[in-house]
Amino acid sequence: MADKEFSLLFYITDENLSHYIDENIREFAKADPETFNKKDKSFVESNRMNHINGFLYHVPELNMERGELVRWHLFAEGEEDIHAVHFHANAFVHQSSSENKGDVFDLYTGRHSTLLMRPDAVGEWLLHCHVNTHVDIGMVTTYTVHDQTALCKPICVSYICTSNTHIDCSLLGIGERMHLLNNKYQVKVQLKEGVIFVPASSITQLDLSHNPALGNVEILKKTLSKFPLLHTLWLNNVNMMNLPGDLFDGNKLLKVVHLQNNHIQYLPRYGRPTGSIEVLDLRHNKLKSVSPNVLVGRGRRLKRLDLRGNNDLTPRCLNDLHVDWRTMKFCVASDKFEGILKSM
Numbered sequence: 001m002a003d004k005e006f007s008l009l010f011y012i013t014d015e016n017l018s019h020y021i022d023e024n025i026r027e028f029a030k031a032d033p034e035t036f037n038k039k040d041k042s043f044v045e046s047n048r049m050n051h052i053n054g055f056l057y058h059v060p061e062l063n064m065e066r067g068e069l070v071r072w073h074l075f076a077e078g079e080e081d082i083h084a085v086h087f088h089a090n091a092f093v094h095q096s097s098s099e100n101k102g103d104v105f106d107l108y109t110g111r112h113s114t115l116l117m118r119p120d121a122v123g124e125w126l127l128h129c130h131v132n133t134h135v136d137i138g139m140v141t142t143y144t145v146h147d148q149t150a151l152c153k154p155i156c157v158s159y160i161c162t163s164n165t166h167i168d169c170s171l172l173g174i175g176e177r178m179h180l181l182n183n184k185y186q187v188k189v190q191l192k193e194g195v196i197f198v199p200a201s202s203i204t205q206l207d208l209s210h211n212p213a214l215g216n217v218e219i220l221k222k223t224l225s226k227f228p229l230l231h232t233l234w235l236n237n238v239n240m241m242n243l244p245g246d247l248f249d250g251n252k253l254l255k256v257v258h259l260q261n262n263h264i265q266y267l268p269r270y271g272r273p274t275g276s277i278e279v280l281d282l283r284h285n286k287l288k289s290v291s292p293n294v295l296v297g298r299g300r301r302l303k304r305l306d307l308r309g310n311n312d313l314t315p316r317c318l319n320d321l322h323v324d325w326r327t328m329k330f331c332v333a334s335d336k337f338e339g340i341l342k343s344m
């Protein structure tokens, strides 16, 4: 049993043959049908409607969920012709004598076929006939793949072990997350068995990504100070503009920090924030330069620095790096300059 089924009829309707042709000439061409040249080539062509299910350019309601099984029943009727039905972004499987995967299906007039699709590309995608003279005048639509999980109300995912508690709150909205951290800075976790409160002071891994409120340094500092045992921290996509030198002062055990997709332009001098940090993930920020002190500063524990996707970093900046290779095991720079770093 299919999760969803759609039937698409590819049809060319010749309105030159319509009983209403004279009426249409009178109303839309503002001409006298008795004297009007009905054999005019462009007039004849303009009355050939290349449609799907009777619709030109857009078939409504072609909505589906990511991952569900979709059956596309394709039919072609009318004039003898071929339609090359092209699905953008998602492939289908067609069963004939064997199983074939593809994204274009040749459909002949008078035939029908069923294609199976399990869409995984979310978005609004084109679906059209590839025959130029068909698609140009209407044999085209879009279909939309929704992501149902995005519509669900998310809850925190928790992994609680005796020595290690990981709360993943990256799917929550701002308001929900602020509620989550109550005044005592316990984290409220909804489990199947009921609600439990985990003291923030016992949490070692915390994912606070996608929370723009944390782009405010004061809020971020206050929040982080309640998690003294943090070992791993995710702060991806939080709108962070800079990385204050004292940001992680209250997190003396912090080893892994992910700061992807923020707007950080400069790192603080003296290497202070990397005091205990061993892995610093700064992918896709706006870094203009990296101070050597960040790499060899106090602590000297940094083992992995990931700078990929910082396309404003210049070769000169990277040449100025005095990487302490005794401790630094791995450094990836902006994609453009990877070669320079390797040769250092």
Ligand SMILES: [Cu+2]
Pocket (backbone or CB within 6 Å): 010, 082, 083, 084, 129, 130, 131, 134, 135, 139
């Ligand atoms: Cu066609």
